[in-house]
Amino acid sequence: MAAQSSRDAADASRASRTSRIDNVIIPSVHRSKRWNVEIKDGSPSSLVSSSTCSSEPPSLLLPPLCHPHIHLDKPYILTSNRDSSNQHPGYLDLEPVSGQFDEALENTAAAKARYTRHDLYLRGSQLIAEGYTRHGVTCMRAFVEVDHVVRFQTLEAAVRLKQDLGHLVDVQICVFAQDPIFSSEHGEENRSLVVEALDRFEDAVEALGTTPYVEKNPEASTQNIEWAVDTAMARGLHLDFHLDYTLDKKSPSSVPKVLAYLRRRHWATRAQPGKTIVIGHCTHMTTSNGTLAEVAALLHQQPELPVHFVGLPTSDVYMMGRPGAQSCQLNGKQVSYKPYDRPRGTMQIPSMIRDFGLNGCLGVNNVGNAFTPYGDGDPMQLACWGTGLYQAGTAADAEILYDCVSDRARRAIGRRDVGGSVVADDGGVGDDIKKVPVPGLLVRNRKEIVMSGRDGKELRVPARWRLSVKDVVWDPPDSSLREVVG
Ligand SMILES: [Zn+2]
Structure with a gap:
């Protein structure tokens, strides 16, 4: 059926690609842990605990x-x-x-x-x-x-x-x-x-x-x-x-x-x-x-x-x-x-x-x-x-x-939940199978907001970060911070 083939086309377009998202919070997996996620052929293939001392702002990975x-x-x-x-x-x-x-x-x-x-x-x-x-x-x-x-x-x-x-x-x-x-x-x-x-x-x-x-x-x-x-x-x-x-x-x-x-x-x-x-x-x-x-x-x-x-x-x-x-x-x-x-x-x-x-x-x-x-x-x-x-x-x-x-x-509307299961490697003995929302909606955070200062130099203001679902619902990120991934 054409209805099925549309979804197949979407799946096929995601296939045969490998990508990686580092330093990402996945609220459906853990409230605050940061992860590195590898995506292969449209599904999560690896989920490894990320360094929490990174000064870079983490992203959020949410269901699309x-x-x-x-x-x-x-x-x-x-x-x-x-x-x-x-x-x-x-x-x-x-x-x-x-x-x-x-x-x-x-x-x-x-x-x-x-x-x-x-x-x-x-x-x-x-x-x-x-x-x-x-x-x-x-x-x-x-x-x-x-x-x-x-x-x-x-x-x-x-x-x-x-x-x-x-x-x-x-x-x-x-x-x-x-x-x-x-x-x-x-x-x-x-x-x-x-x-x-x-x-x-x-x-x-x-x-x-x-x-x-x-x-x-x-x-x-x-x-x-x-x-x-x-x-x-x-x-x-x-x-x-x-x-x-x-x-x-x-x-x-x-x-x-x-x-x-x-x-x-x-x-x-x-x-x-x-x-x-x-x-x-x-x-x-x-x-x-x-x-x-x-x-x-x-x-x-x-x-x-x-x-x-x-x-x-x-x-x-x-x-x-x-x-x-x-x-x-x-x-x-x-x-x-x-x-x-x-x-x-x-x-x-x-x-x-x-x-x-x-x-x-x-x-x-x-x-x-x-x-x-x-x-x-x-x-x-x-x-x-x-x-x-x-x-x-x-x-x-x-x-x-x-x-x-x-x-x-x-x-x-009768569609399945998105996401694929993968073994989470969080560096401990309690590794577990987790469902990662891929394809997903990646919400990035800016590190800072850059403006012109009075002296003509750049003025840098630390940006607020969205780190949870409530942060994106209460204050939706603009479109430049959003990307469908997977
Ligand atoms: Zn209507």
Whole structure:
């Protein structure tokens, strides 16, 4: 299968090379020891204790980053800044004005109508290239929409991107129905196009995603859920829902419905082994702790059900809580403003992991478009923001947050943890087998910061060093200090 060959290509590109990293801290092996690591054919071949008296700053070797949820067809719509041409449509007129969700949907629909092959390939390749070179991303679930407007051109671009860049980044393609497939004027047509996409691109597609909350009525939403489960099972696909994107307490949670149907269809025993179910957004989960407790209880009753929750906080906090404008009098003048009462919610992923024992991770979702105009798509920055968003400020929290954009993210989309085992030689008798994250993300430290002094001579200030996971989560290193190795 092409999906497998993409990973094989990534493995092959790492093969037949030997490299060595000296003076590196590997937090998953030991909190502070420094090591010399040799990497051969993409796997660690030797791990030897390094001299601890080196004055050079050590590096950190961490698991590489993963996007468990990112839209490959709509990054940088607002920030691509290409001159408008036949190949590259202009989008400048689609900048947000109200910022409301409806406007984001409308402007993104308008952008979709302008997509071209070149434009989709360019923006998609920029997303993958920036992820790999600037951030340390080696794996992603890439959502591409299929519907009556774009038909298959987003998917065709994704397949080409996977072919061209799959040796660096493992691109898992998710065919995604953003629009209704059981209601609205184009629902039926959209659904049949999704089916056709799954048929025609069978070798390249690994996941099916739908959006039950956009359906026009609860019955259609239920049909959407059941059809997606059945289709994913029948075709051996991973399943991914954009679910319950609302803070309306009165609307019922869809999660118990999803879990009940997965149970009814015997996903755990009849789905292709290793295929997971991911539930994204699901902001409704924040409206009542009772819902979360019920969901956790249901999942604890079915521990074999591979359900993962992906928090998409940068989109959630941007899109939600947008009241209409109101006005008041100030010094005899009319002032128009939006009320400050703006409740927003995003799944409390660290707590769901720590307190409820659920599977969770974090995703960037969108970057540079009407749903999320800001940010550069860096998963480590997302983990950093998580410290404040989730009030998760302990060192242990930081490790969970990093896990949410690396190993937990990979597990959510059904990928293996990275790393190879090697006997650690720490100079003692207690040599042990250790798992080293290779391919990994190497974070270097600067020894000093060099500036111009008043007398024209160089002024050298000792740099702060990042020596642990919490150091990179609280203060993400800039891209020049990051490198994918292995
Ligand atoms: Zn999404």
